[in-house]
Amino acid sequence: MAMDKTFDAGEAEGRIYDAWESAGAFRAGANASRDDIFSIMIPPPNVTGSLHMGHAFNNTLQDILVRWHRMRGFDTLWQPGQDHAGIATQMVVERQLAEEGKRRTDFSREEFLAKVWEWKQKSGGTIINQLKRLGASCDWSRNAFTMSGAPGAPEGEEGNFHDAVIRVFVDMYHKGLIHRGKRLVNWDPHFETAISDLEVENIEVPGAMWHFKYPLAGGETYEYLEKDENGKVIFREVRDYISIATTRPETMLGDGAVAVHPSDERYAPIVGKLCEIPVGPKEHRRLIPIITDDYPDPDFGSGAVKITGAHDFNDYGVAGRNNIPMYRLMDTRAHMRSDGADYATCAKRAQEIAEGADFTVDEVDTLNLVPDDLRGLDRFDARERVIEQITREGLAVMVEVPDQARDGTVDNSASDTDPGPHLVPLVDKKPIMQPFGDRSKVVIEPMLTDQWFVDTARIVGPAIDAVRTGETTIMPEADRKVYFHWLENIEPWCISRQLWWGHQIPVWYGPSVDENGAAADMPGSNSVLRQKKKPYRSQRSIMRKSWGRRRCQYPKG
Numbered sequence: 370m371a372m373d374k375t376f377d378a379g380e381a382e383g384r385i386y387d388a389w390e391s392a393g394a395f396r397a398g399a400n401a402s403r404d405d406i407f408s409i410m411i412p413p414p415n416v417t418g419s420l421h422m423g424h425a426f427n428n429t430l431q432d433i434l435v436r437w438h439r440m441r442g443f444d445t446l447w448q449p450g451q452d453h454a455g456i457a458t459q460m461v462v463e464r465q466l467a468e469e470g471k472r473r474t475d476f477s478r479e480e481f482l483a484k485v486w487e488w489k490q491k492s493g494g495t496i497i498n499q500l501k502r503l504g505a506s507c508d509w510s511r512n513a514f515t516m517s518g519a520p521g522a523p524e525g526e527e528g529n530f531h532d533a534v535i536r537v538f539v540d541m542y543h544k545g546l547i548h549r550g551k552r553l554v555n556w557d558p559h560f561e562t563a564i565s566d567l568e569v570e571n572i573e574v575p576g577a578m579w580h581f582k583y584p585l586a587g588g589e590t591y592e593y594l595e596k597d598e599n600g601k602v603i604f605r606e607v608r609d610y611i612s613i614a615t616t617r618p619e620t621m622l623g624d625g626a627v628a629v630h631p632s633d634e635r636y637a638p639i640v641g642k643l644c645e646i647p648v649g650p651k652e653h654r655r656l657i658p659i660i661t662d663d664y665p666d667p668d669f670g671s672g673a674v675k676i677t678g679a680h681d682f683n684d685y686g687v688a689g690r691n692n693i694p695m696y697r698l699m700d701t702r703a704h705m706r707s708d709g710a711d712y713a714t715c716a717k718r719a720q721e722i723a724e725g726a727d728f729t730v731d732e733v734d735t736l737n738l739v740p741d742d743l744r745g746l747d748r749f750d751a752r753e754r755v756i757e758q759i760t761r762e763g764l765a766v767m768v769e770v771p772d773q774a775r776d777g778t779v780d781n782s783a784s785d786t787d788p789g790p791h792l793v794p795l796v797d798k799k800p801i802m803q804p805f806g807d808r809s810k811v812v813i814e815p816m817l818t819d820q821w822f823v824d825t826a827r828i829v830g831p832a833i834d835a836v837r838t839g840e841t842t843i844m845p846e847a848d849r850k851v852y853f854h855w856l857e858n859i860e861p862w863c864i865s866r867q868l869w870w871g872h873q874i875p876v877w878y879g880p881s882v883d884e885n886g887a888a889a890d891m892p893g894s895n896s897v898l899r900q901k902k903k904p905y906r907s908q909r910s911i912m913r914k915s916w917g918r919r920r921c922q923y924p925k926g
Contacts (some may be wrong), residue, residue, distance in 0.1 A: 449507035481869050713908055824861060
């Protein structure tokens with residue numbers, strides 16, 4: 370047979386790989402001549418994805434190790450698999466539906482999942498074929514998919530991954546490594562789910578910081594002093610308010626306190642006093658305490674910080690340390706809440722809490738502190754409305770600017786023909802870092818929600834000990850500090866998602882203990898999680914619930 374004039378690498382690579390695979394050269398145990406075992410489980414790439422340089426690099430290293438051990442006669446397995454990629458897969462299918470003028474919510478969950486499985490069977494093999502073209506010597510007869518064996522999986526998607534996930538979840542729960550808690554998470558309003566820090570992109574965008582006055586309760590006044598580095602007074606003024614600055618005015622509605630640094634002498638006379646949130650119906654306007662905490666920076670802005678624990682990660686820490694209630698303002702779409710009792714009723718109860726009344730996390734979450742005229746608005750529309758209302762009432766901090774510097778926000782009482790200075794609201798225009806969903810591309814909202822968490826602090830203990838004892842060496846040596854800082858300050862890992870596509874957490878809600886406090890058996894299930902209900906009195910505590918007879922639809926894994 371005549372040799373081709375040019376070498377066709379594509380044809381040759383495919384033909385040779387097919388010959389290897391057909392001969393079973395990559396199967397577990399191939400060429401085994403000794404009792405030693407070597408195995409690698411491939412870090413499963415997303416079923417929606419295509420290979421990138423990172424995949425090519427780490428898969429090449431794995432392949433080298435696997436082939437070397439196989440050639441030496443080890444009983445060798447390179448276990449392949451794909452991750453179901455909850456958000457990414459759901460997004461792909463939703464985009465296909467959008468091309469047909471349809472939305473996910475036009476279908477039942479079961480109908481939507483059937484469409485996901487249909488997509489997976491048609492298009493989910495791209496990354497497998499790419500790995501084969503790389504020459505990866507995986508045992509493809511054992512290929513696994515992280516949703517295999519799930520309820521509703523079509524023929525050809527049998528497996529035990531679904532059962533394995535449920536088993537591990539329940540086992541970790543009973544070991545105390547998994548708990549349910551109300552904590553602040555990254556919330557994606559497009560997909561209406563919690564997402565991880567790795568799924569958030571912080572992007573610099575044009576921003577603004579608005580300065581507002583929080584009037585002191587009862588018209589009380591104090592002498593506000595500013596001093597230079599030598600202690601000489603350089604500014605003196607009698608004030609009946611405390612000034613704060615914010616990049617997100619719509620979150621003012623959920624403030625639980627105003628915080629200043631303990632060393633900030635400017636505000637020492639009013640620590641412990643109450644001040645008024647400058648928005649909402651005047652007759653129901655809430656008063657909140659002025660507290661001290663180490664978080665505020667006296668040299669940044671006014672040195673006073675509004676504390677909105679349900680919508681800001683730094684504020685969440687301050688609120689937890691000081692037992693400040695955290696009021697959730699938005700729904701899953703990041704629209705201002707429209708549920709619950711009217712504003713007057715909710716504001717009255719919040720005022721009682723601000724004045725020292727006992728509260729529970731569950732109760733605080735029912736209180737909708739969005740004024741009635743703002744309910745249902747998109748958060749950014751609500752922002753504009755809040756700014757306009759505060760400014761109209763004269764509670765925006767005003768500054769004098771020359772006539773030519775006006776930008777349209779001028780005090781209407783000033784004459785356009787007056788060449789002198791004019792008062793305008795103090796707004797600092799500057800770039801800010803804003804979090805976006807890496808897939809949805811919408812602004813992420815920090816949100817206080819009930820989620821499931823892994824107690825990572827307990828899990829990383831052996832990893833810390835291994836480096837301290839010398840069992841594991843970090844190279845270069847300088848990175849030891851980074852390693853310890855990350856592991857010793859690790860936060861609980863949020864493992865729940867509110868998606869339709871993915872594993873459902875095996876939880877049932879309802880009574881689960883008998884009158885003696887003993888766990889009651891759940892008929893028909895060995896995987897149910899049960900826990901005696903135990904109320905907590907502060908936001909710092911983890912809210913736990915009991916499990917029983919009604920299947921949970923929220924959250925989903």
